Amino acid sequence: MKCKFLLPLLFALPAAAQPVTIKQDAVIKQMVDDVSQKNIEAIVRKLVSFKTRHTLSDTTSKTEGIGAARNWIKAEMERYAQASGGRMHVEFDTFTQPAGGRIDKPTVLKNVLAILKGTDPNDKRIYIVSGHYDSRVNDVMDAKSFAPGAVDDASGTAVSMELARVMAQRSFPATIIFMAVAGEEQGLNGSTNVAKRAKAENWAVDAMLNNDIVGNTYGMETHLKDNSTVRVFSEGVPSTAAGNEKALGALINNGGENDSPSRELARYIKEVAERYVQQLDVKMIYRRDRFLRGGDHTPFLQQGFTAVRFTEMNEDFNRQHQNVRKENGVDYGDTPDFADYEYIQKVARMNLSVLANLVLAPAEPQNVGVTTSGLTNKTTLKWEAPTAGKKPAGYYVLMRETISPYWEKKFYVTDTTATLDYSKDNYFFAVQSVDADGHESQMVYPKPVK
Incomplete structure (x- = not known):
């Protein structure tokens, strides 16, 4: 009998093996249950209240622009950290992005990192969950217009923040970093800085989970409504093998084109998440990202780390990268009233179950x-x-x-x-x-x- 991992099952065994029963961990299940839809919606609406979080927007106002947004994220994460007994600290990852591409002048950018330190000094593993907190409208250089970014990507930022709130209250042997990055819409600037820093400082990043556009359940044009399916994008041939004839040759000879570390992580995610989250179908997509597109996991892949991207099943492109308006009876713009907060909660619970199972497991x-x-x-x-x-x-x-x-x-x-x-x-x-x-x-x- 061929068995999947969705239910407790007994598997066929070789002579020296023992029975395997898949079961839920009560502690993980409690954390999964603690993820709050109400908190997630409050985070999304608060981020929208800053009017725009464009990477090049105002950094001096206390109520509007990316500066106010990042200061609030950091302060909120610090509030969560109070429950950690000193194990979580929050910091800005600050750097200057030089002019070029979608950055018209040298710009100081700040990622927010909430680092929940592992309790085992011999366990150097690091797990990262991330969303990007910047937003945009039609014109990628428009730093003035109202750019609510409720789903793209306040939803992913809310996932990272809500996990920080829940998991700060417990201890784990390895380290978890809850991250909110800037500059995604301008060229993956924030995540690139963290990935390069991780490589230079020899971080033992075991997995990076990128949540980007995880709050909509209605498919534009197809009119499909799906609140039970989430896509996980994972590369087959590792990014680091590109141009490396030896690595590619070994991959081909070994038949491992579909078994990169990131593809194995995607399989792991499907197994574990569906074990803990009801009415969830993790759909594995055999691509690094959507067709000819990229996300904040990409720089980590390019640095040789294992990383995947989560995205809703059916995207509504009337809401992505759009000026807020109404034309011919059609609403445009990424506003919070059109997000599905129960779905974001489900995605957050998926992330938590996977992170907790990984961080509690042996290396x-x-x-x-x-x-x-x-x-x-x-x-x-x-x-x-x-x-x-x-x-x-x-x-x-x-x-x-x-x-x-x-x-x-x-x-x-x-x-x-x-x-x-x-x-x-x-x-x-x-x-x-x-x-x-x-x-x-x-x-x-x-x-x-x-």
């Missing part, structure tokens, strides 16, 4: 390989325990047919090797660490080893 197994010494219809995998953080209770060996988008079977083992009665010619495999409470690390696709 990924190291040096995962599939042995190639000798021709056989069996498959032997071997790996090493993670060197940092808590020791895993065991490991899941995952298996799927080559045409399947999802992992279909899980085998639980306590050793760091496993031999399965299935051929590596006919199936794909991966390995993930798991603790005694069932928290799983990300899946690691194996490389050929002797």
